[in-house]
Amino acid sequence: MSASGITRRSFAAGSALLALGGAPRAQGFAGLDERADGFARVVPGRKFSFPADHGPHPEFRIEWWYVTANLRDAAGNAYGAQWTLFRQALQPGTALEGWATQQVWMAHAAVTRADTHRATETYARGGVGQAGVEAAPFRAWIDAWQMRALDGFDANTIAPLELTASTVEFSYTLKLSADRPLVLQGDAGFSRKSEREQASYYYSQPFFKVAGDLTIDEKPVAVTGLAWMDREWSSQPLAKDQSGWDWFALHFDGGEKLMLYRMRQTDEKHYASGNWISPDGKATPLATTEITMTPKATTEIAGRRIPTSWHVAIPRLNLAIDCTPLNPRSWMGTSFAYWEGPISFAGSHRGVGYLELTGY
Numbered sequence: 352m353s354a355s356g357i358t359r360r361s362f363a364a365g366s367a368l369l370a371l372g373g374a375p376r377a378q379g380f381a382g383l384d385e386r387a388d389g390f391a392r393v394v395p396g397r398k399f400s401f402p403a404d405h406g407p408h409p410e411f412r413i414e415w416w417y418v419t420a421n422l423r424d425a426a427g428n429a430y431g432a433q434w435t436l437f438r439q440a441l442q443p444g445t446a447l448e449g450w451a452t453q454q455v456w457m458a459h460a461a462v463t464r465a466d467t468h469r470a471t472e473t474y475a476r477g478g479v480g481q482a483g484v485e486a487a488p489f490r491a492w493i494d495a496w497q498m499r500a501l502d503g504f505d506a507n508t509i510a511p512l513e514l515t516a517s518t519v520e521f522s523y524t525l526k527l528s529a530d531r532p533l534v535l536q537g538d539a540g541f542s543r544k545s546e547r548e549q550a551s552y553y554y555s556q557p558f559f560k561v562a563g564d565l566t567i568d569e570k571p572v573a574v575t576g577l578a579w580m581d582r583e584w585s586s587q588p589l590a591k592d593q594s595g596w597d598w599f600a601l602h603f604d605g606g607e608k609l610m611l612y613r614m615r616q617t618d619e620k621h622y623a624s625g626n627w628i629s630p631d632g633k634a635t636p637l638a639t640t641e642i643t644m645t646p647k648a649t650t651e652i653a654g655r656r657i658p659t660s661w662h663v664a665i666p667r668l669n670l671a672i673d674c675t676p677l678n679p680r681s682w683m684g685t686s687f688a689y690w691e692g693p694i695s696f697a698g699s700h701r702g703v704g705y706l707e708l709t710g711y
Contacts, residue, residue: 389443390586393550395541401533402506404554405582406486407438409446409454414438414584416484416491416498418514419600419705420525420561421693422576429677430565430574431463431693431705432523433470434498434514436484436491438477452478458493459685460516462523462567463692468678469520469567472685507532509556509580514563525563527578529556531632536610538636542583543624544614549593551585557600557608557628577602579705593622595689595710597644599663599674603702606630609670611637611663613644615710627668641667650679655711657682657690672698674706 391410408414415437422430441453454477461470475482475493482493489500489509501511510529516522534555536542542553559578564571579600593614601609608628613621623644625637642665646658659679664671674696681692690708695701 390440392548393541393552393585395538397540397552399535399540399552399554401509402487402489404486405484405489405506405509407454407484408552408584409438409440410443411584412440412443412586415582417581417583418498418527418559418578419691419693420559420576420578421602421703421705422561422565422574424572424574428572429465429693429695429703430572430576431461431677431681432525432565433459433461433463433691433705434496434516435459436482436493436496436498438484448478452476454478456482456493458482458496459683460496460518460521461681461683461691462521462565463678463681464567465678467567468681468692469518470683470685471518471520501526508558509533510559521565521567523563523565525561525565525574525578527559527561527580529558529560531558534608534626534628534632534634536626536634537624544593544622549587549614551583553581553583555582555600555610556580557602557610558632577703579608593617595708597658597661598707599644599661599694599704601696601702601704603700605700607700609704611642611644613642625665627665637665637667641665647673650676652680652682652690653684653688657708657711659690659706659708661706663696670699672696672700674704676706 390412418434420432437457439455456475459472484491491498496516498514501513508529512527514525536553540552540554542551557579561578562575565574593616596612596614598612611625613623615621623639623642625642627635645662647662648660649656650659659676661674674694677693683689683691694706695703
């Protein structure tokens with residue numbers, strides 16, 4: 352949740368503070384349970400507007416633009432790619448300009464193959480042109496990494512786009528197209544994260560088709576596949592008794608899509624939510640009581656036991672699937688470490704997707 356993971360789902364707050372020499376004080380993942388006095392609140396009834404809402408919302412504390420892609424080469428070998436840009440306001444109030452700005456940016460990029468997972472992060476101060484997002488023409492960037500609108504861009508599908516990232520170990524240039532409108536998550540874009548006040552504004556583009564090139568260790572390969580974009584903004588998406596989340600974005604062979612997340616609570620009365628999306632884009636929200644998410648196997652990484660294989664059941668949809676990671680060691684060893692990588696699933700349905708696990 353996108354986290355991307357809220358991240359879908361995310362953690363820009365604590366990570367940005369760490370980058371500036373600070374440290375989060377709260378126990379929840381990356382400080383996302385800290386009080387957000389002075390920042391805008393997420394409330395039901397927002398009317399989304401595009402392209403404006405593709406741009407930043409500096410009155411809220413945290414925000415992210417999150418893309419995950421399930422890819423294959425001509426020989427059928429599977430890959431994953433992640434591109435995430437986070438914005439965080441260090442303090443509330445009128446946005447300042449230049450180096451005085453309270454806006455900090457962070458980005459993650461990763462590629463995954465069955466035998467390797469490569470990830471990196473970078474930071475930037477806002478206000479000086481090093482990073483930012485423009486709603487029209489749409490462009491999100493940090494240094495040379497960017498997600499930008501191509502000719503014929505439609506704000507209602509946020510497509511077509513070009514996605515680029517480059518490091519010493521890997522790079523990719525991917526073109527994303529979509530012919531279905533954006534999907535509002537939760538209650539018309541109001542996405543609850545607990546039974547209390549925690550919530551985000553959340554929409555997705557789960558229908559991206561992808562074509563491009565991916566390079567690992569200077570070995571390029573042409574790839575095609577499916578991608579999912581999550582957009583969220585909030586000021587306090589975690590409660591004090593929530594340590595992190597388990598988030599799925601799934602592409603079904605029949606053309607359906609499924610978004611699920613489980614916010615883990617210390618009393619083990621976890622808060623779950625989901626959205627079943629038909630091939631034509633119609634969304635059916637799923638309640639906590641309808642969703643069963645059960646870890647089936649763990650992987651030991653960095654001294655932690657990470658639940659990397661799962662069983663998911665939703666009786667109303669006659670759905671019961673087992674999810675298996677492409678690479679169980681898809682560990683994002685970033686400032687606030689988490690697991691994120693491509694998965695496949697089988698059982699009552701088949702397909703591919705992405706899994707994000709935070710707070711372990």
